[in-house]
Each structure stands twice: as structure tokens, then as C-alpha cells.
Amino acid sequence: xxxxxxxMFKGAKTILDICVALKxxxxxxxxxxxxxxxxGSVLAAAAVERGAEVSMVxxxxxxxxxxxxxxxxxxxxxxxxxxxxxxxxxxTHTYAVKNAAANGARIVALTEFTEEMLxxxxxxxxxxxxxxxxxxxxxxxxxxxxxRVTSSKGTDLTMDIRGRRGNALYCIVxxxxxxxxxxxxxxxxxxxxxxxxxxxxxxxxxxxxIGVIDEPIYIDVENGFIAKIEGTRQAEVLRRDLESHNDKNxxxxxxxxxxxxxxxxxxxxMLEDEGVLGTAHIGIGTSITLGGNVKAPCHYDLLFWxxxxxxxGKLIVxxxxxxx
Numbered sequence: 001x002x003x004x005x006x007x008m009f010k011g012a013k014t015i016l017d018i019c020v021a022l023k024x025x026x027x028x029x030x031x032x033x034x035x036x037x038x039x040g041s042v043l044a045a046a047a048v049e050r051g052a053e054v055s056m057v058x059x060x061x062x063x064x065x066x067x068x069x070x071x072x073x074x075x076x077x078x079x080x081x082x083x084x085x086x087x088x089x090x091x092t093h094t095y096a097v098k099n100a101a102a103n104g105a106r107i108v109a110l111t112e113f114t115e116e117m118l119x120x121x122x123x124x125x126x127x128x129x130x131x132x133x134x135x136x137x138x139x140x141x142x143x144x145x146x147x148r149v150t151s152s153k154g155t156d157l158t159m160d161i162r163g164r165r166g167n168a169l170y171c172i173v174x175x176x177x178x179x180x181x182x183x184x185x186x187x188x189x190x191x192x193x194x195x196x197x198x199x200x201x202x203x204x205x206x207x208x209x210i211g212v213i214d215e216p217i218y219i220d221v222e223n224g225f226i227a228k229i230e231g232t233r234q235a236e237v238l239r240r241d242l243e244s245h246n247d248k249n250x251x252x253x254x255x256x257x258x259x260x261x262x263x264x265x266x267x268x269x270m271l272e273d274e275g276v277l278g279t280a281h282i283g284i285g286t287s288i289t290l291g292g293n294v295k296a297p298c299h300y301d302l303l304f305w306x307x308x309x310x311x312x313g314k315l316i317v318x319x320x321x322x323x324x
Contacts, residue, residue: 004115005042011118012046018127019171019181020082020106024051029080031073032087033061039086039113052082065090065111065207066286066298078103086110090270093286093299097178101289107178108171112206112269122182122264122275127171130184134170134260136324137186137316141166144311147188149256149280152306153216157197157282159190159256161311165291170260178289182264183275187257187283189292193224195253199282201231203303204266204273208241210234211268219302226251226284238300242284249296255283257301258309258317266303273303278320280307 016022028047032040040056047054057073067089068074074096077083083105085091090111101107117123141147145162149155166188169179201217204210217231217238225248229239242250261275274281281303285296309317316324 005038008042008115008118009046011123012042014123015043015084015108015181016046016050019108019179020173022047022050022052022082026052026081027079028052028054028082028084029076030054030056030084030086031059031069031077031091032056033059035061035088036086036113038115039110039118042118043084043086062087062089062091064298065300066093066296067091068094069096074099077105080105083107084110086113088112090299092178092180093289098289101176101178104175106173106175108173109178109180109271111180111271113271114269117182117269117272122261122272125182125184125261125263127184130260131170131172133322133324134168134184134186137258137322138166138168140311140316140324141186141188146312147256148310150308151200151304153202153304154200155198155304155307157195157199157221159253160194161188161190164188164191167290180271180274182261183259183271184261185257185259185274187255187290189255189287189290190224190253192252192293195221195224197221199302199304201302201304203276203279203305204268205234205238205300205302206268206270206273207300208237210237212266221253224253226253245297247297249294250285250298252285252287252294252296253282254285254287254292254294254299255290255301256309257281257283258307260322270301274301279303279305280309280317
């Protein structure tokens with residue numbers, strides 16, 4: 001183990017001891033790819049130290065987010081107690097993850113994780129302390145009928161959430177649950193076809209190499225789908241990618257999420273950015289892992305600063321102030 005790996009071991013211990021509460025003799029599957037193999041190795045070493053039965057699979061990197069892992073890997077995930085996913089492209093919104101969760105696995109998504117993120121940043125948060133706050137927002141979503149999200153830069157979007165579950169992702173998972181780490185967020189998937197309004201993206205789109213936003217991107221939403229994307233270079237990258245899939249569901253409004261981790265910083269990496277306190281995001285594309293019914297070729301999140309979120313007219317989020 002080199003000296004940097006020694007520093008990374010601290011974050012690996014947090015993931016295993018706090019996030020999944022790993023027990024001796026449990027079956028752990030670590031799915032990584034050729035770009036993230038060092039992360040996988042550090043996690044594997046920490047799991048072995050805790051007496052787990054560890055299988056580490058190094059796959060060919062996926063070509064895009066939301067692409068299913070190989071079938072033998074999906075089968076291994078389904079039979080595991082714990083699944084850790086340090087990968088370059090997200091496999092979170094896949095049938096492989098959904099089926100593993102349905103079979104009782106405790107799943108941690110570590111998409112685009114960097115070695116530095118195991119050393120400092122969002123992983124330094126107190127996840128146990130953040131858990132009840134996250135659960136309260138999710139409960140407000142579960143109990144709500146209509147949500148409206150606005151922002152100081154011009155976001156104004158309404159959606160119907162009646163009957164949809166609120167999801168609390170606070171980096172601690174029980175059987176059948178998955179959570180991205182170190183992103184702490186509460187989210188909800190709206191009823192298909194009900195989202196209308198405008199999204200002004202001014203924080204980040206941590207996909208497709210876009211990262212932190214230079215110039216705001218203006219996105220019009222009609223009856224649950226993106227109807228128009230306006231902006232400069234970064235807007236063009238998003239529009240071209242969505243059109244390239246030749247699938248209307250790529251434009252689906254899949255999620256409203258709110259970041260709740262005071263230790264996360266906006267750096268252009270998905271799992272750090274989406275936890276940033278004072279941001280919210282609209283997920284587009286696939287919604288099957290969030291409580292929706294849409295499987296698209298992709299799932300991307302569009303982040304903006306200073307959100308105000310109202311559920312049935314009651315303000316529950318006002319920028320960095322959580323009012324539940």
C-alpha cells in the first residue's frame with residue numbers, strides 16, 4: 001500500500017463501518033472498471049480486514065451512464081449482502097441495481113469517485129446526524145400532492161407527486177436500499193407527464209464532461225418532457241447527447257432532489273455536487289429506481305443554486321435553510 005492509499009483507507013472505513021455497517025462473513029461484491037481499480041482495491045482491502053467474503057469484479061468501462069453491467073456481474077450483485085460501485089459511468093439507474101436491492105442487498109454508489117474524495121470532502125460529514133433531516137424532507141414529499149420549485153435565477157417548475165414515495169439518501173443503507181455517497185439528498189419522482197415550467201441550470205451538470213456551469217442553461221418543460229434547451233456551449237453538449245439517443249424518454253422529467261450535505265463542495269463530480277447544501281437538481285431520463293415508471297437510455301441531473309421548494313403551498317426548503 002502506498003502512502004496515498006493509507007490516506008484513502010480512512011474514507012474506505014467510513015463507507016464500510018458507517019454507510020453499510022459491514023459484518024464479518026458477509027458477501028461483498030465490489031464492481032469497478034479499469035479506470036477506478038485503485039479505489040476498488042482500497043475498498044476490498046478494508047472489507048477483507050473486517051472479515052468479509054470479498055469478490056471484486058473489474059469490468060470494461062460502460063460507454064454511458066445507465067448502461068447495464070454484464071449479466072454475470074448483475075447475477076453476483078443479486079446474491080450479495082453488500083454491493084459497492086466505484087465506477088466511471090453510473091450503473092445506479094439499472095435493472096441490475098434494482099434487482100439486487102429487491103433481493104436485500106445494501107448498495108453504495110460511488111460513480112466518478114476520485115481518490116481525493118476518499119480523503120476529504122463530503123465523506124467527512126456526520127451521516128447519522130443528517131439522517132433525520134433527510135427523512136423529514138422525504139416524508140414531506142411522500143405526503144404531498146403538488147410540488148413547486150423556484151430559484152433566484154428563474155427556475156419555476158411544478159409537478160404532481162401524489163402517491164409517489166419520497167426517497168431519503170443519507171449514505172446509510174439497510175437491506176434493499178441503495179445510496180450514493182457522499183451525496184446526501186431527499187428526492188421524489190413526479191407522476192409522468194405532469195411537470196411543467198422552466199429550469200435555469202446555474203450550478204452544474206456533472207455528466208458528459210459538462211461539470212460546473214459557465215453560463216446559465218434555460219430549459220423549458222412541457223407535460224413531463226424537456227421541450228427546449230437554450231444556452232451556450234454546455235447547453236449544446238446536453239442537447240446533442242439527449243437527441244443522440246433517439247428516445248423521447250431521455251427528455252423525461254424523472255426527479256426533483258435537494259442537496260443536504262454541508263461538507264460537499266461543487267467540483268463537477270456527480271456524487272459531491274448533488275449533495276451540496278443550497279442546491280437542488282432535476283433528474284432527467286430514467287426514473288425506475290426512484291419510484292417512477294420510465295427506463296431511458298440515460299439519467300442526468302441538472303443542478304441549480306438557491307432553490308425554494310413548496311409542497312402543497314408550504315415552503316420546506318429555502319436555499320440553505322431546511323424548514324421541515
